[in-house]
Amino acid sequence: MASAPQATNLPVLFNDLVPLNSQDHAKFRSRPLDGAHFLKNQHAIPLTAEEFTQAQRDYPIIFSAGPDPVPLALMGMNEGVNVYLDENGKYRAPAYVPAYIRRYPFMLARLRPDSQELSLCFDPTCEALGEFDEGEALFEDGQPSETTKNILSFCEDFERAVQGTAFFMEELKKHDLLMDGELKIEHPTLAQPFVYQGFQMVNEEKLRELRGDELRKLNQNGALPLIYAHLFSLQKMRDLFAQQAADGKVPNLPPQVNAVN
Template sequence: MATAPAPANLPLFYKDLVPLSSVDHADFHARPLDKADFLIDQHAVPLTSDEFIAASRFYPIVFSAGENPVPLALMGLNEGMNTFVDADGKLINPVYVPAYIRRYPFLLARLRPDSDELSLCFDPTSGAVGKFDEGDALFADGKPTEPVNAVLEFCKNFEESGQRTGAFVDELKKADLLMDGEVSIQPEGSDKPYVYRGFQMVDENKLRELRGDVLRKMMQNGMLGLIFAHLFSLQLMREIFAEQVKSGKMPLVTEAPAA
């Protein structure tokens, strides 16, 4: 996630949030974005545990540093570098796109601190929602259209995935499996390795030393598979490193972003 706080404490990518209203946005349409320029300078994106298996084929999966670690899909090894999109924000190759990205510009947000009710909101600066002639109508006869209902369902599922992710991370912490991570990559023709640190990862030694009953529980509830997906995905750091070198953006010793 971004190391600098977003304006008004908004989530990553979001520059503003407006509650979707059948009155204020009765004639609004939603159109797909043909590029994601908000990704150009973003090298790490939040990931839910539900996505570990699919995402592990393309991205190194790490956990942010700090007391409340968040799973992250690395799209680059340095701040401001994303090896998966071009200068216009278009995907270079077909890859799995994390749900956090696909959710934008919509978001379920709590509008009142004294209420647990979540409302569907959107970022009006995204260029995806507005008074357009093209795209999907958001309302018909004062009621949400099917595309809006689909977005709402997606956002609800994302929130539920987030809760499962929180429980997964809590179990990792409970088992004391997270450790400060460090990956060393030896560039060709250089006498000094590139070292990536400032993130957390599962400690393989502690994983091997887990009691049988704890390991069995992790096998039964699916945690073990997620842990292995995370560990296997770390090998992809070398591929991202190579892509940065190929693009002429030689990485320096860096730290992963904190949540």
């Protein structure tokens, strides 16, 4: 069902990556997009741990499969399906927008594998950036504008949140709390239930079996509230399925029964 960020050199959403600089991009401006069209085929978006409390109200929070799982906010139950956006690429209803989305088309990246220095880069295929007459200038007199400084600050905050997320994931692995997830959803028109796999979730049984001192440490370092936010959010997976069925986007579901009340 859900997958980790793409197994290429480019992360989710990014089609290309170019370092922002005052020589090549002196006349570049940033303008708002009329809808998040770049999200229309994205069913899962990386999420930082500090966002769990807000995100769990609107999205199921799961963990990708594999030995190095990352938290994901589900926007659809199947790859290529996003039920949160309408045909114009706009949110159907008010919902929390993950920082990963708000950061796009910018990110901090290492230009050389042997360097620890991070540079502000952007996706040149994004229509929000270019030599436009309107929008916020990225450079003024050859120096980063206030807009660019704010973008850089946001990206730096995001990287710090990523480090905090890595600590949270290590805590889950240290206590062996993750297990392969499986969700079965019955549908009245089909003899067999829909079965969704390919993700990880917290094992509630193992969580209950933790010793008191282990639970206390998880509570003190902030991991325990995040675990429960994740577990509470899983209830929304059925809501996602129902919306996909209403939209006619559940694989192998007969069209005449796609309307869900």
